[in-house]
Amino acid sequence: METGVDNTERKRTERLLDTQKQSLEMIVSGAPLTDVLTYLARVVEQLAEGRAVASILLLDEHGRLRNGASPSLPDDYLKAIDGLKADANVGTCSRAAALRTVVITPDIAADPKWHAIKHLPLGLGFQAAWSMPIMARDGSVLGTFGTYFRERREPETLERQAVEILSRTAALTIERTRAEERLKQSEERLRAIFEASRDGILIEDEERIVYVNKSYTHLFGYSDPEELIGRHVSVVISPEDMERLLEFGRSRARGELPASVYEFKGKSQDGTLIDVEASVSTSTVAGRAYITTMVRDIAERKQAQAALHQAQEELERRVTERTVELANTNQTLQAEIRERKQAEEARRHLLRQLVTAQEDERRRISRELHDQMGQHIAAIVLLVNSLTEVSQSDTATQIRVKQLEEVTSQLSQEVDTLAWELRPTALDDLGLNAALGNYVQKWSMRCGVRVDFHSMGLGDQRLPQPIETAVYRIAQEALTNILKYAHATFVGLILARRGDSLSVIVEDNGGGFDVETLLALPAGGRKMGLLGMEERTTLVGGTFHLESTIGAGTSIFVRIPLAHNENGGSCLE
Known part of the structure; x- marks a missing residue:
């Protein structure tokens, strides 16, 4: 014979199965999340036969608990705990959400985790509580399924089993609802984008129009998108492009992917032909191929x-x-x-x-x-x-x-x-290096201006006579200009051979001048000397560069290619 305990267990099991079935039917029928969760909470309360009160809290994106369904708790209590942060050191539901495990509080008054807020449940006559986290399939916490008792005790095995089963049902309901909300938001955003687009957009399924936006509707001379929904796509294609475009669509549906951008002549409601450019893409949903076509009126472009x-x-x-x-x-x-x-x-x-x-x-x-x-x-x-x-x-x-x-x-x-x-005979007999060094020494002694002369890479090697003469005269003219105009106390003269080029640098610490202003003046004086130096540089194929700033001295840079001159280039021969 079946005992009373077995009979009670069987009835509870049947009730839980009926509850799951009923809740799934509610989900499929599109019932609000609150209604489904309220139904689950009431089932727990009914199974406890008035000895318990159920509360389902949902964890928001900020980690705070919000009321999902608490049909037997007063509004003041729900307001007091609303927004409670998941915390391993506070209450029961808050701890369950933070610890991701079942939390049992057999005596609220004596539990230090309830110290700050124990007056809330005790004021309603609740002496004990326990809570189970509602877990998503990916392991994240969706909320908690809590139960309050009016006497100090722990949940019975059947009570725990019942809440465990109903928590899974609650998780399924919450995930489905949130997925539907995300899908709805995505659809709304996509629709808003489509409707705001200046390009016409058409979506077809097996050559039947399932969606057109306002821009497409107006471009083809229709007043309402519903006039095109459900009709064959041929209604907007000119006869001359009909076969080509239909074959394009069929090839796309077969996954052959023809050209995704092309031009064709569309047909408006009154039969007028329209020059349009189409951009086509294919998406597969539940095994069905949907073709999306974006069109743009290119009549003006054709005219242009x-x-x-x-x-x-x-x-x-x-x-x-x-x-x-x-x-x-x-x-x-x-x-x-x-x-x-x-x-x-x-x-x-x-x-x-x-x-x-x-x-x-x-x-x-x-x-x-x-x-x-x-x-x-x-x-x-x-x-x-x-x-x-x-x-x-x-x-x-x-x-x-x-x-x-x-x-x-x-x-x-x-x-x-x-x-x-x-x-100087030294220039002909001994070469540029010796002649220039001798000249600089005598000039410095005669004029009372210190000169630092440095020669690098030359040694006793002779250069072509035109180059030696040009460099000697350039240095001579530079020193003459310094003495006449610069009022310098120091001059630096560098003669350096690097590879196939000879560099000459003359710098002074004199008063300097504005180069552009000087070059704009009529020929004569300092300008004539500079022009002479530049002309001598050019005659041996070199480059002449001048830098000067008022109050900061003057620098002259000369570079002469040696390979060109040594091979019989533009020397003064």
Whole structure:
């Protein structure tokens, strides 16, 4: 015979199965989440036969518990616990949510976890409580299924089993409801995007229109989307493009993916043909292929293309007409350019010859001053010395002879200096490095300006004569300008060979000047000296660069390619 206990268990089991079935039917029928959870809570209360009160709390995205269904708890109590954060040190439901496990409180008054809020349940006559977390399939906590008792005790085995079963049903209900809400929100966002789109959008299923937005409706001359819903897609396609587009759609449905962007002529409600561009994509839902087509009216673009084509033809015609004129003009310009190039080359050639002749003349005069004038001065010195011996007894004559000695010595020095400045013999005999070092030393002593001269990478190696001459004259002119205009107390001169190029750097700490202002002035003075240095640099194929700031001195940078000059390039030969 069946005992009373077995009979009670069987009835509870049957009741739980009926509850699951009823709740699933409620879910399928679209009942609100609150109604389903309330039904589950009341089942627990009925199974307890009035000895317990059930409460289902939902965990929000901020980790706080909100009322889901508590049909037998007063509003004041629900307001007091609303927003309670999941916390392992507070209450029962809050602890269950935080610890993700069942929490049992057999005596609320004595439990320190309830100390801060125990007056709330005790005020309603609840002495004990227990709670089970409602777990999602991914292991996250959805909420808690709690039960309050009016006497101090723990849940019975059947009570725990019942809540465990109903918690799974509650989890299923909550997840389904939230998924439906997310789907609904997604659909609403997508619909809002579709409706806000200026492009027409059509969705078809097996060549039947299931959705069109307002832009598509208006583009094809319809007043309401419902006029197109359910109709065959051929209603918006011109006869000439019908077969091609239908085959495109069928190929897409078969997964063959033809071109996703193309143009076609659409057909409006009144039969007018419309030039449109279509962008097509396919999505599969529940095994069905849905084709989404976005269309854009390209009538204006077609007109613009036609106008552009016409304009291009007109342009080509005009270009053809102008080509002959331009060809004639081009020939004239080329002839002028050739003449200018020839004139410039002739000028440079003449300048090279002039510079070469000038240096040759300097060399000749320097040697004549050094050799012939030096011999004459030496003869005068000998005569003066002989006069000194003869006139030792004549005081007046001795004075005159002494004066003659001084004038002769000064004349000798000036002749040497003049010959040295015209063309130092060291430049021809010893090369640029020695000649420039000697010149800098004498210039510094004569002018009272300190000069630091550094030579790198040259040693005793000789450079082509035109380069040595050009660099020597550039340095000489730079020092002359510094003495005249810069009022400098220090000059740095660097001569450096690096690979196939020679670099010359001259820097001073003088007053400086504004380069643009100087170059804008008429030729003369400092500008003439700068132009001369630049011209000499150009004649040996080099580059000349000048930097200066008022109050911060001046720097000159010269770079001369050696390989080009050593192979017979644009030297002054």
